[in-house]
Amino acid sequence: MLLASASPRRRRLIEWLGLDIGVMSVDTPEDLGAPLEPAPLAASLAAEKALAARAVSGDGSLILAFDTIVVSDGVVLGKPADEADARRMLGSLAGRTHEVVTGVALLPDGATAPDTFATTTRVTMRALDEATTDAWIARGEYLGCAGAYNIEHHLASVADDECFQNVAGLPLCHLYAELASGRAGTIARGLVVPIRACDAALDRRCLLGPLVCGSKPRV
Numbered sequence: 001m002l003l004a005s006a007s008p009r010r011r012r013l014i015e016w017l018g019l020d021i022g023v024m025s026v027d028t029p030e031d032l033g034a035p036l037e038p039a040p041l042a043a044s045l046a047a048e049k050a051l052a053a054r055a056v057s058g059d060g061s062l063i064l065a066f067d068t069i070v071v072s073d074g075v076v077l078g079k080p081a082d083e084a085d086a087r088r089m090l091g092s093l094a095g096r097t098h099e100v101v102t103g104v105a106l107l108p109d110g111a112t113a114p115d116t117f118a119t120t121t122r123v124t125m126r127a128l129d130e131a132t133t134d135a136w137i138a139r140g141e142y143l144g145c146a147g148a149y150n151i152e153h154h155l156a157s158v159a160d161d162e163c164f165q166n167v168a169g170l171p172l173c174h175l176y177a178e179l180a181s182g183r184a185g186t187i188a189r190g191l192v193v194p195i196r197a198c199d200a201a202l203d204r205r206c207l208l209g210p211l212v213c214g215s216k217p218r219v
């Protein structure tokens with residue numbers, strides 16, 4: 001299995017599924033102006049990454065690729081171009097609720113087109129004062145983040161019935177369900193339901209994960 005991303009967060013999340021995975025980084029243009037709704041747009045961007053990775057790797061691994069966009073007031077935000085762009089994005093999101101959409105592409109060996117889907121999460125951004133914004137910008141991580149923020153640094157939050165990890169890197173339980181279905185081909189034995197690891201890491205009880213993974217809620 002091959003992850004078409006250099007993101008350490010995405011690799012960590014996939015490891016929670018109990019899977020061994022190789023990593024490669026691919027550069028593809030992100031045309032956020034394509035005439036598509038957010039979910040198909042994110043899925044198509046992920047598909048482009050999967051196909052680019054196959055062209056480079058040429059091996060028979062199942063390729064996983066992801067692309068995340070932020071949608072606020074109908075406007076699609078990708079990664080900021082520079083610090084000024086990041087500040088503009090953060091200012092437009094601060095104190096409000098927006099949507100994060102992650103497209104997922106799974107390209108099995110021998111397939112000419114990936115299987116794709118997208119997951120949407122509603123996110124509420126904190127009210128950000130100048131000091132908080134300056135501190136976040138100073139970390140230098142904003143350039144790699146859609147919407148210029150990383151939810152793991154507590155700039156934003158989601159409800160317990162929304163997918164936190166979809167904002168952090170990828171829709172973990174949704175990916176588990178897709179892999180467990182077998183639609184993406186034969187998966188290595190040992191695929192692990194990720195709910196327990198996710199809940200432990202976030203110190204919360206996710207209400208969405210059991211529904212997506214087909215598990216009964218725990219008491």
